[in-house]
Amino acid sequence: MPRLSAAQRHPVRFRLNGEAVEGIAEPRMLLADFIRHELGRTGTHVGCEHGVCGACTVSIDGTMARSCLTLAAQVEGCEVRTVEGLAPEPGRLSVLQAAFRRHHALQCGFCTAGILMSLDVYLRAHPAPTEPEIREVLSGHLCRCTGYAPIVRAAMDAAAELSLSTRQEDVRYV
Amino acid sequence: MGLTATMTSSARSGPWIGRSPERVEDAALLTGNGRFIDDLGVRPGTLHAAILRSPHAHADILTIDTAAARAAPGVAAVVIGPDVKALTASLVVGVKAPVECWPIAVDRVRYVGEPVAVVVASDRYKAEDALDLIEVRYAPRPSVIDPLAAIAADAPILHDGFPHNVASDRRFRYGDPEAAFAAASHRIAIDIVYPRNSCTPIETYGVVAEYSVSDDAYDILANFQGPFSIHAVISRALKLPGNRVRLRTPPDSGGSFGVKQGVFPYIVLIAAAARIAGRPVKWIEDRLEHLCASSSATNRATTLAAAVDDEGRVLALDWDQVEDCGAHLRAPEPATLYRMHGNLTGAYDIRHMSVRNRVIVTNKTPTGLNRGFGGPQVYFALERLMQRIAVELDIDPLDVIRRNLVPGNAFPYRTASGALLDSGDYAETIELGAREGGLDELKARRAAARAEGRLYGIGYTAVVEPSVSNMGYLSTVLTPAERRRAGPKNGAQATATVSIDPVGAVSVHVASVPQGQGHRTVLAQVIADVFGVAPQDVRVNTEIDTAKDAWSIASGNYSSRFAAAVAGTAKLAADRIAVRLRRIAASHLNVEASEVAFGNGKVFSRDNPDNAMPFARLAALSHWSPGSLPDAAGQTIRETVFWTPEQLAAPDDADRINSSLCHGFIFDICGVEIDRATGEVRIDRYVTAHDCGTILHPGMVDGQIRGGFGQGFGAALLEEFAYGADGSFLTGTFADYLLPTSTELPEPVIVHMQTPSPFTPLGAKGVGEGNCMSTPVCIANAVADALGEKNIVLPLVPARIRALIAGEEPPAPVGGMTAPRAKKPGGRGLEGEGSADVGAPPQAVWDMLLDPATLQAVIPGCHGVEKISDTHFRAEVTLGIGPVKGRYRAEVKLFDLDAPRAVTLSGTADGALGYGAGEGRITLTPRDDGGTTVSYTYDAEIGGKVASIGGRLLDGAARVIIGQFFAALARHAGGGAPAAGAAGGLSGWLRRLFGGAR
Amino acid sequence: MKPAPFDYVQAETLDEALAVLAAEGSDARVIAGGQSLMPMLNMRLARPKVLIDVMRIGSLARVDDGGDRVVVGAGVRQAALLAWPRLAAKLPLIALALPWTGHAQTRSRGTICGSVAHADPSAEMPLCLIALDGEVHLRSARRRRVLPAGDYITGMMSTARDDDELIEAVAFRVRPGRGCGFREVARRHGDFAIAACAAIAHADGIRLAVAGVADRPELRDWPDLEGDALDDALNAFAYDLDARDDIHATARYRRDLVRQIGRDVIDEARRCRV
Structure with a gap:
């Protein structure tokens, strides 16, 4: 790849929630800012910009990643997933999302997108997690509203439900 | 199935209130479709602001050079204090005093993080680039951080209008406390300091503002949370009547916990910047700004004494509270201190009390609303005291609580200082909590643990949780005479509007500004019950637009007023429409109005349910055929209710104040075990029993309790805004200001009892803040019990606990290389010493130290040394370790020259990453081999950004950088071996640097 | 809180990365996972002229x-x-x-x-x-x-x-048969260690390495000390590390951890020595 000059904006292309997307960015632009303000997918939130709070967590090539600690240019050609890609279709919730709603696992909802992304990645690889394992994964996220307990319950409940079905059952809302 | 299914498939009749339907808010939030302030679009051409902030705790601003920043790419404006002062008026200060308060520093900075300049540019990245180009020269002043030090005679003064840094000093007397103390057999007292912390929402502040020249009006969007009394403060500061300051809130807000009240100075600042830039300006606070400079709860030093009889019964209290509000007394402070004024006797029947309340300013971030608001500070003193009474009189602590409770048959109960405790049965809640929470089992575990020599303790707290603040409580800070002059302040207007559209669909609007509490869901439940429809048929809007909506000064989301006041007011509005609908329905169904009932989407005759019509058809009539409605039925289109409870009277001439409308009760039990080796506290069980009156949505009530518990747990064990003695701020990141995570935070056992409030429309009381009040002190009481310790200081960090139990430290080995250093009293924080052997005689080394050319070669990253005089040098240097580098302007002066033996260097360095100041003594000792041993000691302080975000590494970094200098000096002088056996870490560092084997 | 400008090179070969480093020297910074460097860039503590991404090599x-x-x-x-x-x-x-x-x-x-x-x-x-x-x-x-x-x-x-x-x-x-032990004390799980202790037990003795206390990880090798001799060695090591106070812990606390946790991990290492 040629050297990208600091003084210019350069095209960045990758797949976002299964769709090819493209935008332009200075080399220094954070992935979080690119997704939100260039591509207009504002579901991913920015809480600390130093990698601690976890609100901006997305999936890059199937792994959890802080989008505030990733440059847009770094995901060129990657497969990125965000909270907007979790629901199977408009008007439906994924099993995990539905479990969150059922268990009141969110209040203000600001940190929720990142938590959902971590759990979505984790549960795909670990279909039968223990509660300490879920708490361990969640320890990379800060939530100020819920005290975490309902999030843990929602995650465990979703894992149980997912293990019962071979495909992601979905849930209607609205 | 989702919400639809949950709400409609439930065939069971009965009210929606009291059930826990899924929240209407969640589908959007779970799918990334929330609408938080930074998710919303802005007008084309909107500019973005970044703020330059003070690295100093206290300094005069000598000059601000913005020329380079103004010329930077994309920059539209650079705004500094005098620009803002020219366009605005000082923010209202919370007490009557000749003191000004600006949203940006004018001539002087008084806390680390105080805004100094605002850059407005085409995007945030470019705005931050330009911040780096602004040159500010400061003349530091002495600072004061501790509130008790601030009132000392020789303390530095922050504001001339606050003599001795005291903004207010009031004394209160209720009953006959002197007689009670004189008669009591015991006087038991406790001194406490409550630390600074904040409930830190995960979404930071945000403001979008624009100014219309043609309308002479501001349009502002901000994630402000209320109280909207602050709107008056904002419009006054912007020098316009309120009807020209339109303030709107976004649909979603990412948590607040009181903290987002503190966005208001930035509303004024960004509005002024937008006016100067002539374009809309958007500012989203970043996390470093938020931790350093948004707002915080007050820290407080309290001495509390009790007159106690032999049975542990408290006859009188004597409070002395010193409240630290930080550098400015911003509205509504000193409200943190007075919010609890009616509740200074807590849950106890204590008739005599004296109080001294002092409000102090110090060089820290100004304080503001924070969940619990005054409760944590008051209850930490009161409940620690109750535990001490038990210990000192050898009574079970729970018995001391029981013996002092307000009796169950005494409600409504007027406290000594004026609160009217509305309802409850405190003793019953305690028995319930103890039973359901398994207190006997916990006691058995404690006994078993202690038998094995483990450290196990149990703590209790009994807490009255006030909610729905009286807008007049703050006037208690004034004397009765001053209050008479100012006019009475009281009440708390709640507003709600219910409207019905032409197809009979119901909408609700309230000015409650939630930040995640689920207000829309609860209001849908409440209104659905009134009209007999399903909750999903009711649309709720909780945004506020001061230009269009019904609101008042009490509007907003604070003092846990939603369930008790706002939800009830919405019901009152719906009830008014329902009365008219009944009258109209009566004529259509040909029955008496009193026989009309609502249910299942229909309006029907109670006696003959088949005689019915659809609710929507009836509800729409007022739109389509108002002329054919019964006379005097009135419209059913829209009803707005303003409700203010009569119990919220102004303070009386004896300074009695019913500071809040309703009072929940909480009884907590905490069992802890402490690891002897590490001092770590493990919560074995936490039980919290609540009586918050009628519960509207059990799921949400438990959510509030768990969330508050999490923040109380954080305050007890993890969280503190730490400041250095020099006023530097040390907890500027989430790696330093530590929030509880899922691996630390246990789940509390929640127990409920419901005693409805007679004063609120739905019988509900607030529940949002209680555990922020009860949990910190309950954990502290448990730790006190485990350790048998009186002086418990929050946060209970392991090092602090370990210090209480560790005993004498094993001595350093005899002849060992190092002994632990004692910090020098009055030292600046970073101290060190070291030595290096240089292959040149002392005179040669001496000459090098005084020669600019040599210094330039020796000082790491030096871009040039300018000799001002023989003993005064100026240099531009790039300093850093690893990838961390910053450019600094350094000044060095030499004192106490003793050629060629010793010299003292005193210097400062200023740069974008912060500043440093220090003094070092260098001693040159000739060596047998003709070389010189250069020994040095230093004492330095470092402040600004590097201190606030790199505190963990500062000490080591200073050692590395100072070491670089001497290593280079040694190299320049022809190399040499580091001195062996010298004290201090640097010698080790030098040894490694020179390749010495480990 | 946005990074200062920098050029960006996503190197596809090691030679490409090395050429940029050779040309730019200290003005260049290699980025791999970025979990330490990116916060420094966002806070503008680090301001390289060019970032060389090596993750595609x-x-x-x-x-x-x-x-x-x-x-x-x-x-x-x-x-x-x-x-x-x-x-x-x-x-x-x-x-x-x-x-x-x-x-x-x-x-x-x-x-x-x-x-x-x-x-x-x-x-x-x-x-x-x-x-x-x-x-x-x-x-x-x-x-x-x-x-x-x-x-x-x-x-x-x-x-x-x-x-x-x-x-x-x-x-x-890789040294089969050696036992090892590890323990860390931090304010919260995942935080920077206040003290982290790693112990190795081998045929000739024991080794203890400690992070979080001195300016860099330090280690000591001892024969198979027991009892007071081990306590004395740990105590001397604890003092040698020249611990300092910071907002999370005191120097004394760090020394206590070296003595206590150090002993625990040595015991742990010995238990799994073959």
């Missing part, structure tokens, strides 16, 4: 099991090493310590070599590298050299890397 993304040593390439993420099936058998100390490094969300991006390059005095991977007599493989356009870990890390976030060099790999010695 296929040859660096390898774990080579060379029998008596395991060589971990610069592109190997912490999560990848943690998931390496032979980790517990080959490098049991790493298997114990790696879960303490950050959180799942940072291990998934952060690399082993990046952590070593950063040389944070509290970090687990530099500690393990020193405890296991590891080596750092440095590469520049002009040379290739291998430094013992103890020579590589010179102080707090300071290393012997020259400006034109990058870490190509780190190598851990």
Whole structure:
């Protein structure tokens, strides 16, 4: 790849929630800012910009990643997933999302997108997690509203439900 | 199935209130479709602001050079204090005093993080680039951080209008406390300091503002949370009547916990910047700004004494509270201190009390609303005291609580200082909590643990949780005479509007500004019950637009007023429409109005349910055929209710104040075990029993309790805004200001009892803040019990606990290389010493130290040394370790020259990453081999950004950088071996640097 | 809180990365997982002129099991090493310590070599590298050299890397039969260690390495000390580390942890010595 000059904006292309997307960015632009303000997918939130709070967590090539600690240019050609890609279709919730709603696992909802992304990645690889394992994964996220307990319950409940079905059952809302 | 299914498939009749339907808010939030302030679009051409902030705790601003920043790419404006002062008026200060308060520093900075300049540019990245180009020269002043030090005679003064840094000093007397103390057999007292912390929402502040020249009006969007009394403060500061300051809130807000009240100075600042830039300006606070400079709860030093009889019964209290509000007394402070004024006797029947309340300013971030608001500070003193009474009189602590409770048959109960405790049965809640929470089992575990020599303790707290603040409580800070002059302040207007559209669909609007509490869901439940429809048929809007909506000064989301006041007011509005609908329905169904009932989407005759019509058809009539409605039925289109409870009277001439409308009760039990080796506290069980009156949505009530518990747990064990003695701020990141995570935070056992409030429309009381009040002190009481310790200081960090139990430290080995250093009293924080052997005689080394050319070669990253005089040098240097580098302007002066033996260097360095100041003594000792041993000691302080975000590494970094200098000096002088056996870490560092084997 | 401007090179070959480093020297900074560097960029603590991303260089993304040593390439993420099936058998100390490094969300991006390059005095991977007599493989356009870990890390976030060099790999010695133990005390799980202790028990004695206390990980080798002799050795080590106070812990507390946790991990290491 040629050297990208600091003084210019350069095209960045990758797949976002299964769709090819493209935008332009200075080399220094954070992935979080690119997704939100260039591509207009504002579901991913920015809480600390130093990698601690976890609100901006997305999936890059199937792994959890802080989008505030990733440059847009770094995901060129990657497969990125965000909270907007979790629901199977408009008007439906994924099993995990539905479990969150059922268990009141969110209040203000600001940190929720990142938590959902971590759990979505984790549960795909670990279909039968223990509660300490879920708490361990969640320890990379800060939530100020819920005290975490309902999030843990929602995650465990979703894992149980997912293990019962071979495909992601979905849930209607609205 | 989702919400639809949950709400409609439930065939069971009965009210929606009291059930826990899924929240209407969640589908959007779970799918990334929330609408938080930074998710919303802005007008084309909107500019973005970044703020330059003070690295100093206290300094005069000598000059601000913005020329380079103004010329930077994309920059539209650079705004500094005098620009803002020219366009605005000082923010209202919370007490009557000749003191000004600006949203940006004018001539002087008084806390680390105080805004100094605002850059407005085409995007945030470019705005931050330009911040780096602004040159500010400061003349530091002495600072004061501790509130008790601030009132000392020789303390530095922050504001001339606050003599001795005291903004207010009031004394209160209720009953006959002197007689009670004189008669009591015991006087038991406790001194406490409550630390600074904040409930830190995960979404930071945000403001979008624009100014219309043609309308002479501001349009502002901000994630402000209320109280909207602050709107008056904002419009006054912007020098316009309120009807020209339109303030709107976004649909979603990412948590607040009181903290987002503190966005208001930035509303004024960004509005002024937008006016100067002539374009809309958007500012989203970043996390470093938020931790350093948004707002915080007050820290407080309290001495509390009790007159106690032999049975542990408290006859009188004597409070002395010193409240630290930080550098400015911003509205509504000193409200943190007075919010609890009616509740200074807590849950106890204590008739005599004296109080001294002092409000102090110090060089820290100004304080503001924070969940619990005054409760944590008051209850930490009161409940620690109750535990001490038990210990000192050898009574079970729970018995001391029981013996002092307000009796169950005494409600409504007027406290000594004026609160009217509305309802409850405190003793019953305690028995319930103890039973359901398994207190006997916990006691058995404690006994078993202690038998094995483990450290196990149990703590209790009994807490009255006030909610729905009286807008007049703050006037208690004034004397009765001053209050008479100012006019009475009281009440708390709640507003709600219910409207019905032409197809009979119901909408609700309230000015409650939630930040995640689920207000829309609860209001849908409440209104659905009134009209007999399903909750999903009711649309709720909780945004506020001061230009269009019904609101008042009490509007907003604070003092846990939603369930008790706002939800009830919405019901009152719906009830008014329902009365008219009944009258109209009566004529259509040909029955008496009193026989009309609502249910299942229909309006029907109670006696003959088949005689019915659809609710929507009836509800729409007022739109389509108002002329054919019964006379005097009135419209059913829209009803707005303003409700203010009569119990919220102004303070009386004896300074009695019913500071809040309703009072929940909480009884907590905490069992802890402490690891002897590490001092770590493990919560074995936490039980919290609540009586918050009628519960509207059990799921949400438990959510509030768990969330508050999490923040109380954080305050007890993890969280503190730490400041250095020099006023530097040390907890500027989430790696330093530590929030509880899922691996630390246990789940509390929640127990409920419901005693409805007679004063609120739905019988509900607030529940949002209680555990922020009860949990910190309950954990502290448990730790006190485990350790048998009186002086418990929050946060209970392991090092602090370990210090209480560790005993004498094993001595350093005899002849060992190092002994632990004692910090020098009055030292600046970073101290060190070291030595290096240089292959040149002392005179040669001496000459090098005084020669600019040599210094330039020796000082790491030096871009040039300018000799001002023989003993005064100026240099531009790039300093850093690893990838961390910053450019600094350094000044060095030499004192106490003793050629060629010793010299003292005193210097400062200023740069974008912060500043440093220090003094070092260098001693040159000739060596047998003709070389010189250069020994040095230093004492330095470092402040600004590097201190606030790199505190963990500062000490080591200073050692590395100072070491670089001497290593280079040694190299320049022809190399040499580091001195062996010298004290201090640097010698080790030098040894490694020179390749010495480990 | 946005980074200052920089050029960006996504190197596809090692030579490409080395050429930029040779040309730019200290103005360039290598980025791998970015979990330490990116916060510094966002806070503008670091302002390189050019960032060289090495994560697309296929040859660096390898774990080579060379029998008596395991060589971990610069592109190997912490999560990848943690998931390496032979980790517990080959490098049991790493298997114990790696879960303490950050959180799942940072291990998934952060690399082993990046952590070593950063040389944070509290970090687990530099500690393990020193405890296991590891080596750092440095590469520049002009040379290739291998430094013992103890020579590589010179102080707090300071290393012997020259400006034109990058870490190509780190190598851990594999020594079957040795017992190991690891424990860390931090304010919260995943935080920077207040003290982290790694112990090795081998046929001739014991080794204790400590991070989070001195400016860099430090170690001591002792014969198989027991009882008071071990306590005295731990005490002397604790003092030698020259602990300092910070907002999270006092120097005394750190010394206490070295004495107490140090002993615990030595016992643990001895229990699993073959």
